[in-house]
Amino acid sequence: MITRFAPSPTGPLHLGHAWSAWTAYDLAHSQTGRFLLRIEDIDRARSKPVWERELLQDLEWLGLRWHGEPVRQSSRMADYGDALDRLWDRGLLYPCTCTRRDIAAALSAPQEGDTPHGPDGPVYPGTCRPSGGPPSGRRPSGVHLRLNMRAAVDVLRRAGLGDGLSFEDTGPVAPGKTRTFWQAFVERIGDIVLARKDFGTSYHLSVVLDDAAQGVTTVVRGADLIEATPIHVLLQHLLGLPEPAYHHHALVRDGAGKRLAKRDDARSIASYRQAGWTPESLRAHLNKDLTAPETAP
DSSP: OEEEEOOOSSSOOBHHHHHHHHHHHHHHHHTTOEEEEEEOOOOTTTOOHHHHHHHHHHHHHTTOOOSSSOEEGGGOHHHHHHHHHHHHHTTOEEEEOOOHHHHHHHHTSSOSSOOOEETTEEOOOOTTOOSSSOOOSSOOSSSEEEEOHHHHHHHHHHTTOTTEEEEEEOSSSSOEEEEEEHHHIIIIIOSOEEEOTTTSSOHHHHHHHHHHHHTOSEEEEEGGGTTTHHHHHHHHHHHTOOOOEEEEEOOOBOTTSOBOOTTOGGGBHHHHHHTTOOHHHHHHHHHHOOBOOOSOO
16 A cells, blocks of 8 residues: 655645644555655745745654655656646647636626536636637647546547446545546536646646556545545546545544634644644544644643
């Protein structure tokens, strides 16, 4: 078994990150496997060396040790570009110049029913989707690139994959097999962005390519990413990548029941260390109750 922890160096790690890292570490070691570290730094504007140094210190303080050197997404941009070229050449991508305001305006037009929301928010209305066949020429840069979900579904349906795609979850939140039908991909997920104009890639694309490149066999992450998993399974099929198992765990929340975010500095790992907590006492608390304690030990 190979698991990984993949933080972004865009702010302090909080107690929810600690719980996810411990879960992945324990799962790998229970099977005499390997635990890997990946630095997800595709957001070059927000990723800072100081945050990377601090997250490495936090992980070491938590007692975590990983196999090999950490993989940095910023060193893998060529691989992301190659995958985008493959999808573009198959007619599965198209450029999109819509801003968030444009999308909101299009979705606010009179229409029947409520606007469906998918893993990335409101489902894209298809404003820039080509109507006369896929775009030709070389893949453009400096614009968003969206996956033509209907075309992607048609490719996979013709490949004999039945009425949809499934993934296996070994975690406590949604154990067992989850299946997403083709109609749901089109109507409830829609034409997702696979390359942002400022990144040159996206979370969805990079995470599936990175997991395959690192040989990850079980993806351990929070329950907030369950909805994104069908996207990743679809991309694995389109790109011919291995299909890992998934282990979605419960989220650590504050006293009000709100899940932790990076802007919640009061729940940062560093704040607990400075307040006198030990890794053992934090783990004991979380094992009893997945509510972040006050910083006083």
